[in-house]
Amino acid sequence: MTTTQQSPETEPASDYGTHPGAAANRFFKWLSTGAGLLILITLAAVATFLLEEAWPAISLSAAELGDKVSFIKPEDGQSLLEIVGFLVYGTVLISVIALLLATPVSIGIALFISHFAPRRLAQGLGYLIDLLAAVPSVVYGLWGVAVLVPFLQPFYQWLADYFGWIPIFAPPQSGEVFTGRVALSAGIVLAIMVIPIISAVSREVFLQTPKLHEEAALAMGATRWEMIRMAVFPFGRSGMIGATMLGLGRALGETMAVLMIISPGLTFSPYILQPNQHNTIAAYIALQFPEANALGVNSLIAMGLALFVITLLVNMLARWVVSRRSEFSGAN
Amino acid sequence: MSKRIDVNNLNVYYSNFLAVEDVSLSIEPKSVTAFIGPSGCGKSTFLRTLNRMHEVIPGARVEGEVLMDGVNLYADSVDPVTVRRHVGMVFQRPNPFPTMSIAENVLAGVKLNNKRISRADADDLVEASLRGANLWEEVKDRLDKPGSSLSGGQQQRLCIARAIAIKPDVLLMDEPCSALDPISTLAIEDLIQELKNDYTIVIVTHNMQQAARVSDRTAFFNIAGTGKPGKLIEMNDTPTMFSTPSEKATEDYISGRFG
Numbered sequence: 001m002t003t004t005q006q007s008p009e010t011e012p013a014s015d016y017g018t019h020p021g022a023a024a025n026r027f028f029k030w031l032s033t034g035a036g037l038l039i040l041i042t043l044a045a046v047a048t049f050l051l052e053e054a055w056p057a058i059s060l061s062a063a064e065l066g067d068k069v070s071f072i073k074p075e076d077g078q079s080l081l082e083i084v085g086f087l088v089y090g091t092v093l094i095s096v097i098a099l100l101l102a103t104p105v106s107i108g109i110a111l112f113i114s115h116f117a118p119r120r121l122a123q124g125l126g127y128l129i130d131l132l133a134a135v136p137s138v139v140y141g142l143w144g145v146a147v148l149v150p151f152l153q154p155f156y157q158w159l160a161d162y163f164g165w166i167p168i169f170a171p172p173q174s175g176e177v178f179t180g181r182v183a184l185s186a187g188i189v190l191a192i193m194v195i196p197i198i199s200a201v202s203r204e205v206f207l208q209t210p211k212l213h214e215e216a217a218l219a220m221g222a223t224r225w226e227m228i229r230m231a232v233f234p235f236g237r238s239g240m241i242g243a244t245m246l247g248l249g250r251a252l253g254e255t256m257a258v259l260m261i262i263s264p265g266l267t268f269s270p271y272i273l274q275p276n277q278h279n280t281i282a283a284y285i286a287l288q289f290p291e292a293n294a295l296g297v298n299s300l301i302a303m304g305l306a307l308f309v310i311t312l313l314v315n316m317l318a319r320w321v322v323s324r325r326s327e328f329s330g331a332n
Numbered sequence: 333m334s335k336r337i338d339v340n341n342l343n344v345y346y347s348n349f350l351a352v353e354d355v356s357l358s359i360e361p362k363s364v365t366a367f368i369g370p371s372g373c374g375k376s377t378f379l380r381t382l383n384r385m386h387e388v389i390p391g392a393r394v395e396g397e398v399l400m401d402g403v404n405l406y407a408d409s410v411d412p413v414t415v416r417r418h419v420g421m422v423f424q425r426p427n428p429f430p431t432m433s434i435a436e437n438v439l440a441g442v443k444l445n446n447k448r449i450s451r452a453d454a455d456d457l458v459e460a461s462l463r464g465a466n467l468w469e470e471v472k473d474r475l476d477k478p479g480s481s482l483s484g485g486q487q488q489r490l491c492i493a494r495a496i497a498i499k500p501d502v503l504l505m506d507e508p509c510s511a512l513d514p515i516s517t518l519a520i521e522d523l524i525q526e527l528k529n530d531y532t533i534v535i536v537t538h539n540m541q542q543a544a545r546v547s548d549r550t551a552f553f554n555i556a557g558t559g560k561p562g563k564l565i566e567m568n569d570t571p572t573m574f575s576t577p578s579e580k581a582t583e584d585y586i587s588g589r590f591g
Contacts, residue, residue, distance in 0.1 A: 119390065212427040216491070219385055220441035220498060221417030230440060234431035 046308070054302035057295060069296045071288050078266075080299055083284075084306050086266040090183070090278035091307070094258065095251040097187025097272065098194055103244050105191070106198035113199075114206035115228060126203065133196035141260030144189040149180040149261065152188070156180055156273050172274045181263040183272040186280075189257045194247035201246060205239030206232055238321055245318030252311050255282035281307040334361040334532040335401040335501040337382065342396035343561075344377055344386065352378050353561035355396075357551060364524060364533045366543035366570070369553035370585065374562025375536050376506050378553070382534065383419035383504055384412040400501065417445060420495035424507040426487030428479030428494070435475040437490055438462060441498040457497055465493035466523050485516020492523065496531070503527065505535040509542065521546050540586060544574050552582045 057065060057080060066074030072083065109129060113122045157178065160171035172178055209232045217227040233240075258280045264287065265276035272278075279287075285300045292300055337359040344352040352374035359365050367375040380386040381394055384405060398405045405415050428437045438458045442449060449457070458475065462468040467489040471482070479490055488508060495503060505524075509517040524546045527533060537543050543550050551567035566579045577583045584590055 210427075212423065212425060213429060215385065215388065215423065216427040216429065216494075217440075218388055219383065219416055219421035219423075220444060220494070221413050221415075222441075222444055223413050226444055230429060234429065237431075 050301060050305040050308055053298055054305045055298075057298035057302045060295075065295065065299065069293070069299050070291065071296065072299065080302060083266060084281075084303055086268065087279060087281045087284050087303060088306055088310065089268050090266075091252055091280040091282070091310070093272070093278060094183050094186050094190060094262075094280055095248055097184060098190035098251045099244060099248055101188060101191035102194045102198055102247060106195050106243070106247070107202055107240060109195070109199040110202035110206055111228060111232070113203050115224065115232065126200075129196050129199050131196075132192070133200070137193065137254060138256045138260070140189055140193055141257040144185065144257060144261045145181075148189060149185050152185060153178065153180040156182075156184070160273055168270045168272050170271050170273065172271075179263060179275050181261055182275050183262065183278045186258045186262045186278075187272070189261055190251045190254055193254065193257065194250050197250055198243045198247040201243035202236065202240050205236040205243070209235045241321045242318050245314055245321065248314050249311055249318070252280075252314065253282055253307065254280075255286050259283040259286050334530060336361045337502065337532065337534075338399040338402075339382075340397045340399070342378070342381065342394055342398065344374065344381055344394050345392065346389065347391035350561040352381075352553075353563050355564045357564060357567050359532060359534060359549075361532050362528060362530070363548045364528050364535065364546055366547035366550045367534065367536045367553060368538075368540060368543050368550060368585070369562070369565075370555065370590065371538075372558075372562070373553040373555040375551075375553040377562070378564075379504055379506055379534060379536050382502065383421055384415050385421060387412055417441075417498060418500055419502045419504060420498065420500035422488070422491050422495055422503070422505045422508045425511045426484055426491050428482075428487050428490050430478060430480040432479060433476045434462075434471050434479050434482070434490060437479040438493050438497050441494060445498060461493040461497040462490075464496050464527070465489045466519060466526075467493055483516070485512050485519060488512060488516065488520060489523065492520075492527075496527070500531065502532045502534065505533065507536050507538060510538060517542070540574075544570060550574070552577070552579070552585065554581050554585070 057069075060068075062072075062079035062081075063074050065080055066072045066078070072078050072080060109125075113126055113129075117125060159169050160178075163169040164171050213231040213235065214227055217230040218224075222230055259282075262279060262283065263275035264279035264283065266279065267277050269277045281303050285303055288296065289300055339355055339357050342352070342355045343350060355378060367379060369375050377386060382398060382405075386392045386394075394406060396406075400418070404410070428434075429440060432440060435454075435458045438461050439449070439454055442454075442457060459468060459472075462471060467486060470486060471477075471490075474481075479487065482490060488511075492503075492508075509520050512520065521542065524533060524535065528548075535543075535546065547570045549567060550570045550573040552565045552573065553562050554565045555562045565581050566573070566577065568577070573582065574586060577586065
């Protein structure tokens with residue numbers, strides 16, 4: 001070719017070499033890679049810490065641990081594993097109550113904002129819902145104890161009177177006070193706390209429904225509700241599931257509100273109107289931590305490890321569900 | 333089954349903006365009427381007033397009347413949802429429901445009207461509608477596959493099958509071929525000729541050859557300038573419109589001098 005004829009001063013590569021944006025581009029690449037790595041390192045550090053600190057408690061036998069940790073009572077047949085079992089059960093139970101209550105309401109709010117409300121009202125309402133997410137959980141706890149629980153007591157009484165034959169609504173045993181500081185109350189307060197999360201995410205998903213599909217439904221004579229069932233829900237299904245899982249993540253980890261509302265207990269009972277039956281991992285840790293000795297702290301950290309694993313599983317499940325969207329969204 | 337349409341002094345507004353001004357025209361049953369005109373002249377907007385789909389946009393409203401066999405679609409007692417069950421529509425881009433199978437797509441509108449349709453009736457209707465849309469032979473072995481697995485032209489014919497499955501009085505088509513290749517366009521145009529035997533068809537098109545090929549009558553819409561309302565300039569038998577239009581603007585547009 002002609003390269004051999006070129007004089008050495010006119011280096012051809014100089015025209016096609018570096019360009020002004022190259023340094024910034026490289027910097028940004030390292031910045032974003034670093035930020036991504038930081039997340040991984042943090043996660044690994046948390047997992048390592050939990051395992052390391054939990055190990056002393058996990059490795060001891062039930063009797064040994066019971067001798068040294070005040071809140072584990074081997075004479076009642078308690079072991080660390082059993083307590084974790086009770087707490088996982090309580091955590092999941094209360095979170096599920098919260099989700100069962102919050103999901104329909106949140107979907108309704110999201111639909112109202114995305115498809116029913118006039119635009120200006122929708123915007124205002126959207127902000128209000130986001131504000132709900134900004135209320136500190138300790139405030140929810142105070143409000144739950146001072147306002148919601150007394151308010152709900154007559155309703156619980158009614159539930160127990162008329163639906164007490166359904167096991168979960170069985171009234172407290174005679175002699176016990178009907179306080180209302182029970183799993184159902186905690187579930188209701190958690191529901192209010194996760195509504196902003198679920199409704200905000202669902203709203204975004206619903207707003208992205210292709211106009212094309214909405215019009216297809218409307219043009220065949222679908223009412224608005226029928227249009228939502230034909231076009232909006234199928235399109236937003238995985239998004240709604242993802243939103244619900246995010247809400248579940250928050251409900252699982254909530255400490256203060258549960259701690260303040262519930263009369264704790266350690267059982268596998270299904271009775272959500274009875275006090276002293278359930279507790280959650282986060283609330284239990286917060287309750288026991290101030291008085292725990294070294295091995296007690298190790299035991300509590302083991303419980304934290306259990307919560308970490310549950311939350312991780314829930315989030316992975318949510319990710320997986322959301323990622324399935326691409327399969328059936330349709331290229332059009 | 334097919335009905336005649338008479339539009340009297342129709343104005344279409346988006347909030348306070350007058351989008352289409354003072355349109356009066358008549359459409360005969362079992363005929364194909366083409367709306368042509370430059371972009372933004374209001375022909376699609378006007379088409380959507382014939383099944384009240386323009387009301388989907390907040391603030392859209394009309395003055396005047398649209399009579400379908402003498403019944404004013406804008407009378408107080410008329411429910412737009414019911415209007416749309418009698419006036420089918422096919423859109424610019426094919427829009428089968430991606431989460432439904434081919435058969436479910438065809439039945440989507442029927443299920444709205446009549447929740448309990450027997451299995452045999454449903455199968456018959458799917459076949460009849462897909463045959464009506466010239467799609468049956470291509471999809472009969474994969475009725476349970478998603479509608480989005482079809483090619484663009486097939487999807488559009490699926491949408492036509494979906495529209496005729498509810499046996500509408502009128503079929504509106506808003507640039508049904510603008511997203512399709514020439515072969516698929518030809519298939520749709522042939523289909524329009526067949527559908528004419530049963531339905532009143534109104535089609536908006538940017539393609540003047542298409543209007544000349546498929547329609548019995550042609551209406552030319554134009555706009556004086558940006559921000560001005562669109563108007564119906566003239567409407568006549570298609571051969572007359574394309575040979576000796578009475579308006580200068582029509583002739584200019586048809587001969588390609590603007591638009």
